[in-house]
Amino acid sequence: MVDYGIKYWSNDDFIIDKGVVKVNYKSKPALIDIVKEAREKGYKGPLLLRFPHLIENQITKLYTAFETSIKEYQYQGKFKAVFPLKVNQMPNFVLPLVQVSKDKHYGLEAGSKSELIIAMAYTNKQSPITVNGFKDKEMISLGFIAANMGHDITLTIEGLNELKTIIEVAKEMCEPYPNIGLRIRLHSIGTGIWAKSGGITSKFGLTSTELLEAMRMLEESQLLHKFTMIHFHIGSQISDISPLKKAIREVGNIYAELRKMGASNLKAVNIGGGLAVEYAQHEGMNCRNYTLNEFSGDVVFSLKEIAKNKNELEPDIFIESGRFISASHAVLIAPVLELFSQEYDEEALRLKEQNPQLVEELNDLYNSITEKNAIEYLHDSLDHMESLLTLFDLGYIDLQDRSNTEILVHLIIKKVIQLLKYKNHNDILKIQKSVQERYLLNCSFFQSLPDYWGLEQIFPVMPLDRLNRRPTRAASLWDITCDSDGEISFNPQMPLFLHDVDVSKEEYFLGFFLVGAYQEVLGMRHNLFTHPTEFSVVFDDELNKDYEIENLLEAQTIVDVLDDLDYDTKEIERILKQHIEESDLDIENKKIVLGKLYVMLSENGYLRTISVQDSIKQENS
Numbered sequence: 001m002v003d004y005g006i007k008y009w010s011n012d013d014f015i016i017d018k019g020v021v022k023v024n025y026k027s028k029p030a031l032i033d034i035v036k037e038a039r040e041k042g043y044k045g046p047l048l049l050r051f052p053h054l055i056e057n058q059i060t061k062l063y064t065a066f067e068t069s070i071k072e073y074q075y076q077g078k079f080k081a082v083f084p085l086k087v088n089q090m091p092n093f094v095l096p097l098v099q100v101s102k103d104k105h106y107g108l109e110a111g112s113k114s115e116l117i118i119a120m121a122y123t124n125k126q127s128p129i130t131v132n133g134f135k136d137k138e139m140i141s142l143g144f145i146a147a148n149m150g151h152d153i154t155l156t157i158e159g160l161n162e163l164k165t166i167i168e169v170a171k172e173m174c175e176p177y178p179n180i181g182l183r184i185r186l187h188s189i190g191t192g193i194w195a196k197s198g199g200i201t202s203k204f205g206l207t208s209t210e211l212l213e214a215m216r217m218l219e220e221s222q223l224l225h226k227f228t229m230i231h232f233h234i235g236s237q238i239s240d241i242s243p244l245k246k247a248i249r250e251v252g253n254i255y256a257e258l259r260k261m262g263a264s265n266l267k268a269v270n271i272g273g274g275l276a277v278e279y280a281q282h283e284g285m286n287c288r289n290y291t292l293n294e295f296s297g298d299v300v301f302s303l304k305e306i307a308k309n310k311n312e313l314e315p316d317i318f319i320e321s322g323r324f325i326s327a328s329h330a331v332l333i334a335p336v337l338e339l340f341s342q343e344y345d346e347e348a349l350r351l352k353e354q355n356p357q358l359v360e361e362l363n364d365l366y367n368s369i370t371e372k373n374a375i376e377y378l379h380d381s382l383d384h385m386e387s388l389l390t391l392f393d394l395g396y397i398d399l400q401d402r403s404n405t406e407i408l409v410h411l412i413i414k415k416v417i418q419l420l421k422y423k424n425h426n427d428i429l430k431i432q433k434s435v436q437e438r439y440l441l442n443c444s445f446f447q448s449l450p451d452y453w454g455l456e457q458i459f460p461v462m463p464l465d466r467l468n469r470r471p472t473r474a475a476s477l478w479d480i481t482c483d484s485d486g487e488i489s490f491n492p493q494m495p496l497f498l499h500d501v502d503v504s505k506e507e508y509f510l511g512f513f514l515v516g517a518y519q520e521v522l523g524m525r526h527n528l529f530t531h532p533t534e535f536s537v538v539f540d541d542e543l544n545k546d547y548e549i550e551n552l553l554e555a556q557t558i559v560d561v562l563d564d565l566d567y568d569t570k571e572i573e574r575i576l577k578q579h580i581e582e583s584d585l586d587i588e589n590k591k592i593v594l595g596k597l598y599v600m601l602s603e604n605g606y607l608r609t610i611s612v613q614d615s616i617k618q619e620n621s
């Protein structure tokens with residue numbers, strides 16, 4: 001049995017039961033049933049499923065861990081948290097997040113004007129807003145407006161110019177003013193692919209000389225009492241906790257020094273984001289070397305030590321975890337459209353009366369293969385194929401011979417896999433490289449898993465059903481973009497095995513998990529494939545049903561996509577219509593073709609695979 005490493009990455013959010021993946025919550029519905037329900041409504045492309053209960057789950061875990069550590073160390077500061085909007089700004093994520101976290105006073109972090117507007121509209125009053133990133137006068141004024149509205153907002157200064165602007169805006173606007181935070185440029189460096197966020201060469205933050213100057217400016221403009229927080233962020237997906245501990249020691253000491261210099265309202269240390277998510281599906285491939293409880297314990301303990309040594313107030317602890325909060329709530333479902341070797345079945349074989357000798361030998365291998373000789377015959381057949389392809393290039397065999405070669409080799413591979421199914425998996429592992437199957441998926445990796453393409457970030461992937469059958473095909477995954485980078489190739493270090501299915505007769509779906517952080521807004525419309533159709537799966541005790549599909553948002557239509565690119569879609573429609581009118585078709589056919597074209601323009605661009613049952617139904621009707 002292959003469990004796709006679910007014990008490593010799922011945290012029991014999803015479980016395998018009776019051969020299918022289930023949501024481990026309330027009525028425990030199978031993902032495959034949820035997907036089928038959506039497909040029956042006509043949504044045949046890729047689907048993005050959101051689980052709001054998993055957002056709440058992660059928020060609760062984060063608060064519980066820190067509150068437990070605070071109790072354990074009898075820490076005097078409070079724990080506060082905000083969600084950084086850049087990690088996921090989609091309304092079907094943000095609105096449930098705000099809803100479920102009301103009584104925790106969980107806030108939002110904004111890094112741009114648009115994000116700040118979202119935060120100002122949706123942050124619960126009494127929950128904090130923090131603002132990071134580069135700011136112009138307009139954005140700073142927006143922060144003042146938020147404060148005027150009654151929001152608890154902190155503007156974190158990335159450089160002295162921003163502080164100058166704040167001082168300027170303060171003269172123009174009335175109180176209440178926003179709080180001011182200072183971002184520290186650390187000498188201890190970040191780790192991981194995102195290391196550029198921390199460190200002395202970082203894009204952000206103040207050096208110690210600049211900090212001293214900032215203190216002077218705040219004092220001079222009588223704003224020192226608004227300075228309440230210092231901030232750092234060493235990068236996302238921190239794999240090793242020791243750089244974080246180092247950073248906390250550095251920042252903790254800066255905190256204590258600034259207080260001694262007169263920053264008496266400085267009461268919070270914001271440790272940014274970076275709490276990692278375990279994406280690994282294979283033993284020994286872990287992405288992080290700590291647990292959440294170790295993380296919270298280390299943060300609380302380190303700050304306590306520094307406060308004690310420097311005889312200062314224990315600061316409130318602010319965190320801006322994004323990935324950890326949002327990754328698990330979304331699952332991408334991709335229907336498998338095709339297995340590339342599927343067409344190579346016995347019926348396609350067209351052996352001649354007289355075949356080239358190597359083809360005859362291939363045929364003999366195929367007919368006499370047994371469990372015992374399987375590996376040996378497989379290797380022979382791969383050698384034969386090499387020779388036959390060379391013969392074709394030299395003009396000695398024809399296209400029919402070449403086709404027979406391909407079919408026979410594929411048939412042999414399938415038979416070998418079948419024969420070795422119950423044997424030691426190592427035998428299959430030995431041949432996996434040469435017998436990969438390519439699975440074509442109805443989705444775009446550029447749109448839905450951009451970090452795979454850009455940063456080689458892996459995501460756990462598994463089929464939604466057949467989990468009581470051993471998967472036998474070493475798989476590489478291909479999306480429907482026409483870009484050769486749209487491939488997740490087979491990696492022997494992290495092998496993916498899938499089932500041998502005939503997708504012309506049965507449906508097969510793959511789920512990509514932990515895709516709720518960063519992927520959606522980073523996703524690009526390569527080949528003009530859009531954000532997939534999405535919906536939330538909501539569990540509510542009041543409902544009659546086990547769960548309800550809510551907030552369904554259909555993938556953008558072709559016309560809308562073109563419109564977004566600023567094409568004049570009316571003109572496009574007019575030109576296309578004109579082409580049809582000027583064609584040689586008769587009037588009746590012109591009408592039919594035009595009708596078909598309009599339907600297509602109003603649909604999304606993903607492939608509309610109809611399920612097997614549907615096509616049978618259609619044939620019968």
Ligand SMILES: *Cc1c(COP(=O)(O)O)cnc(C)c1O
Binds near residue numbers: 132273
């Ligand atoms: C991106 C970012 C975060 C979120 O980081 P995660 O690794 O997703 O937790 C938090 N704070 C700041 C300043 C950021 O830039």
